[in-house]
Amino acid sequence: MFEFIRKHSKIVMVVLFLLIIPSFVMFGVDGYRRSMEQGAAVATVNGADITQGEWDEAHRLTVERTRAQSPNIDARFFDTPAAKYATLERLVRERTLRAAADKYHLAPSEARLASTLQQDPSIAALRSADGKLDIAQYRQILAAQGMTPESYEARVASDMALRQVLEGISSSAVATTAQADAVLAPFFQQRNIQVASFKSADYVAKVQPNDAELQAYYDAHQAVFRKPEQADVEYVVLDIEALRQGIVPAEKDLRDFYEQNQARLVGQEERRASHILLTVPKDAPQTERDKIKAHAEQLVATLRKEPGRFAEIARKESQDPGSAAQGGDLNFFTRGAMVKPFEDAVYSMKKGDISDVVTSDFGFHIIQLTDIKAQRQRSFEEVRADLESQYRQQEAQKRFAEAADTFTNTVYEQADSLKPVADKLKLTVRTASNVGRNAAPGTAGVLANERLLTALFAPDAVEKKRNTEAVETGPSQLASARIVNYTPARTPPFAEVRDEVRQRLIREKAGEMAKKDGEARLAEWKTTPASARLPAAVDVSRGDAAAQAPAVVAAAMRAPTASLPAWVGVDTADGYAVVRVNSVAPRAANAKSDPTSERMQVTQSSASAESNAYYEWLRTQLKVQIKAPRPITITAPGAN
Structure with missing residues (x-):
């Protein structure tokens, strides 16, 4: 092989030139690098790789779903290494469980799948009467x-x-009352504490930085003051709701629509029935069930001889609190309103009939069908409001499908302006200032959509100020935007951010001084407890913070209590605190508790722990490996 290459080196060079150089011309070195990065394996599950590209796409979808549910969430949260790594861990978990489901043949039956789909509220809402x-x-x-x-x-x-x-695994977990008590007793114990607070705000006046100190702080923390890229933009939105609001149907169109949909507008048959219910406990023995059913059958025999006594006997015998006082009357109802055995019986009867004993989850029923309202055609006036809403929605969908093509083509073909598409479709060109690559907290609407922002800040869109492609920013909603003015990311000069530098430095120095004083007091009071001058004691627990800061309560509950009093120092949101733990007591006798709820909480915790342990075992069985390094979490010095 190598001999062939040596003898035919010129031919080989030509082949390499033809194969490789055009690719570099088309995609560039960066394109090759990105392609390699996107295809790089970041994890392996059961021998199958998860690539960087799959990770990126999973994170994009996670961001979109989260922002759709919480539009006001700070977009910067998603750009942290920890957030992105959490997405990878969820992706690995999903792939692991999928591989386990395949390996152990855990596909649901068709009946169970059908039942699950029928219970889906979004599908149930699409069912007609x-x-x-x-x-x-x-x-x-x-x-x-x-x-x-x-x-x-x-x-x-x-x-x-x-x-x-x-x-x-999770459904088999169980916790007894004794186990719950053993777990929760330490959790709910009370601790009597005294707290000395050293607040940063009390030290602010003592910090007087000079210009040299401010300059040094700025030089050491320039990344903190760096301003992200921003742009002034204009954008247009094609929205089906706006189309729907603009549709005013003519009277003739509505009447034609009524004629075309008459079959669908037929009112559903209604039936009126009365019943006598004899309830049966779910755990009742068969002998008791047989006894109650026999009594029901006796009532059926009596009522068929004397049907006029149905209401009288229902008031006396029925155990349905909702209808017994009305002689068992249930008024009119349609299909789907009653449990299936009851409904099947009612819709198989003739007016005046008395049923055999009908068994349901509620017990034993005896039913009398008292009236029937047959299906009838509803008049145009009765259904006009519904018809108009349906007509407008249907027309809006038609118009949106047509307008979407025009919108998509126009923003692409006339990419240097949004005015042509706005004129064609009668849309408004909107503007926004100081738009960033990541949406600012509180941003709503299409400018909070990550896909649109990604397209807006793509190199071609930034450099040439071209329209973005048509981006789907919501159900039946398209948007396109373009940059009008662009300001790249920059680090402003010291003079521009001098006040911000000063405020940051003062806060940091004040916090350091508060902590230094607090730590000095802590050391002194540990040595000579009698010298401590502390506020009045309060009782705290994990369930009752007694107005103390969460960090203080957490530190007090973690403090070792083999020797009392115990001392502990803790950083707080506004400075530093020294906590003295005087005594420990069990949960207050008058504390509200629900043993059943608490036992359920412990059971859930146990189920979660067992499920996690089983998942870790599956990872070893399926040879799961995460190759991407876990982000390093930096803890502030002195933090507990």
């Missing part, structure tokens, strides 16, 4: 999320399989 699912709307909602019914149901099945991996 007759119980039928609006398939068209179901597909449309999923399509807006980039899914088909098949892919959505596969995802639900996959999620159920993942839960099954740990459910067997």
Whole structure:
């Protein structure tokens, strides 16, 4: 092989030139580097790699979901190494559980999957009065999320399989009252403490930094004062809601719509029934159940002979508190309003019939069908308001689909301005100042969307001030933006941030002085406790802080109490505190407690611990390895 290369070196060089150089021309060295980085393995699960690209995409989706749920969250939180590493750990956990589900064949049955889907509130809301699912709307909602019914149901099945991996462990956890008491007694114990506070604010006046000190602090902390890149932008939004509000249907259109949907607008049949309920405890022995059912059958026989006595006997015998006083009357109801055995019986009866004994989870029922309201066609006037809402929504969806194509094409084809697309679709060009690559806390609307901001600050958009592509910023919502003025990230000169430098330095120095004094007092009082002059004592516990700072309570509860009094110092949000623990007592006798709830909490904690232990065992079995280094957490000196 090497001999061939030596003899034909020129040919080899030509081949390499043809293969490699065009790629560098098209993508550049940075493109190769990014490609390699995106394909680099950051973790391995059961022999399968998780790449840097998959990690980045998972973090992007995590950020989008979190910001959709909490729009006011500080976007800077997501850029920390710790936040990104947490995403990788969640991704590894998901892959591990998925691999375990596949290995142990834990896929849910079709019946269980169907039951889970039926209980999904978002799907249940799409069912009409007759119980039928609006398939068209179901597909449309999923399509807006980039899914088909098949892919959505596969995802639900996959999620159920993942839960099954740990459910067997977590559901088997149990804690007795004695175990709960042993765990919770130390947690709820009380400690009598005295607290001396050394507040930073009390030392501020003592800090008088000179210009040299301020300059030195600025030189050592320039990264703190660095200003991020910012831009003044303009943007347009195409929103289905705005289209819907602008649609005013003509009377003829509404009546045509009514005619086209008459079959769907037929009112559902209603039935009125009365019943007598004989309840049965769920844990009742079979002999007792048989006895109650026999009594119900006797009542059926009596009522079929004397149906006019149904209300009288219901008031006397029925154990349904909601209907017994009304002679068992349940008024009119439609399908889906009652439990299935009851409903099946009612809709198989004729007016005036008295049923056999019907068994449900509530007990034994005897039913009399008292009236039937047949299906009827609702008039145009009755359904006008609903029709108008449905018509506007349907028309808005049609218009949005057409407008979305125009929007997408125009912002791309006429990329140097947003005015053309605004003129075509009658949109408003909006403006915003000081927009950053990461949304500022409290930012709402499309300028809080990470995908739009990423596109806005892409190199081409920054350098050439071109429109971004059309970005989906919400369900049936598109946006495009462009930079008008751009200010790159910079470190402002000392003179510009002198006041900020001074405030930071004073806060730090004041905090250091407060802590120094506190530590000196702590050492003195440990040696000569009688010299301590402390505020009045208070009783604290983890459940009752008695107005003390969380850090103070935590330090007091952690302090060793083999020898009392015990002394401990702790950094607080506003300075430093010295805590003296005088005594320890069990939970107050009059403290409110719910043994059942507490036992449940301990059971949940035990289940969580056992599930985590099982997960760690799965990691060893599936040879899970996280290759990306864990971020280093820096703890401030002197912190407890």
